[in-house]
Amino acid sequence: MLAETLIGTGAIAAGGFVYAKSRRARLYREAADRIAQILRASEPDLAALKSRSLPDFTDHLAVLPDFLPAASFAALAAEAERLVSPERSFVPAHKRGGTVAYETLIAAAPAIVASYHSAGLRDIVSRLVGVPVRPTPIHDQSSLSVLVYNKPGDHIGWHYDHNFYRGRHFTVLLAIDNSGRAAHGLSHAVLEARLPGREIAIGTAANTLVVFEGARVRHKVTPIRDGERRLVLSMTFCTDPSSAWWQGWSRRLKDTAFFGVRALWT
Numbered sequence: 001m002l003a004e005t006l007i008g009t010g011a012i013a014a015g016g017f018v019y020a021k022s023r024r025a026r027l028y029r030e031a032a033d034r035i036a037q038i039l040r041a042s043e044p045d046l047a048a049l050k051s052r053s054l055p056d057f058t059d060h061l062a063v064l065p066d067f068l069p070a071a072s073f074a075a076l077a078a079e080a081e082r083l084v085s086p087e088r089s090f091v092p093a094h095k096r097g098g099t100v101a102y103e104t105l106i107a108a109a110p111a112i113v114a115s116y117h118s119a120g121l122r123d124i125v126s127r128l129v130g131v132p133v134r135p136t137p138i139h140d141q142s143s144l145s146v147l148v149y150n151k152p153g154d155h156i157g158w159h160y161d162h163n164f165y166r167g168r169h170f171t172v173l174l175a176i177d178n179s180g181r182a183a184h185g186l187s188h189a190v191l192e193a194r195l196p197g198r199e200i201a202i203g204t205a206a207n208t209l210v211v212f213e214g215a216r217v218r219h220k221v222t223p224i225r226d227g228e229r230r231l232v233l234s235m236t237f238c239t240d241p242s243s244a245w246w247q248g249w250s251r252r253l254k255d256t257a258f259f260g261v262r263a264l265w266t
């Protein structure tokens, strides 16, 4: 009797897992179709980025102020601002802040999705880091998200961005809004990074792009204060999006911190 109950429970659990996995696979196919549709409708014109001179990337980090042409930036900012009620995440003593997930952006932010997948952005990041890169896979919740720091204390402690791929992995942040009572009207949420022999604080006014190799550069964001806001478009690119099985599982476990246990089925 006990054996039959155990077998029955195991069968139900296995069936549930297979169902959830196939459901996620269908959602990813639909999301991929939607991205293709967005790109067909409006590939953003980022030709102006082609002629831009680029800073050095020897320390695996570079900052590009006034990054996008004004009209392109305004379109992205308008979409990000419209995305209300972000999913909140809370990982004690490590990260506080809201995150708008990739799947939400695919459904509701075509200009943001089109920019992330545009040849213009891919080319300039590739030129900057010195190797050809491409967007990370659709099932990776870190590929594209909007990070929201707007509650007093929202921050993220010192960390590396773990690389879940065989190839190199780059984090690309575009500041959408950064307003508060610190110098130059910015918020107190400051991106700090440890480079060889020094620690730097990066002022990220709106339309500043920061590119870094997160697995090599330790970084953090200091706590935001009451009444301040920092809105960041976070993107990841990699040189080879394939991953070993253990890298895939590590990524899923990390994603649960941001998006709950449903990330295990991705």
Ligand SMILES: [Fe+2]
Pocket (backbone or CB within 6 Å): 159, 160, 161, 214, 219
């Ligand atoms: Fe990070």
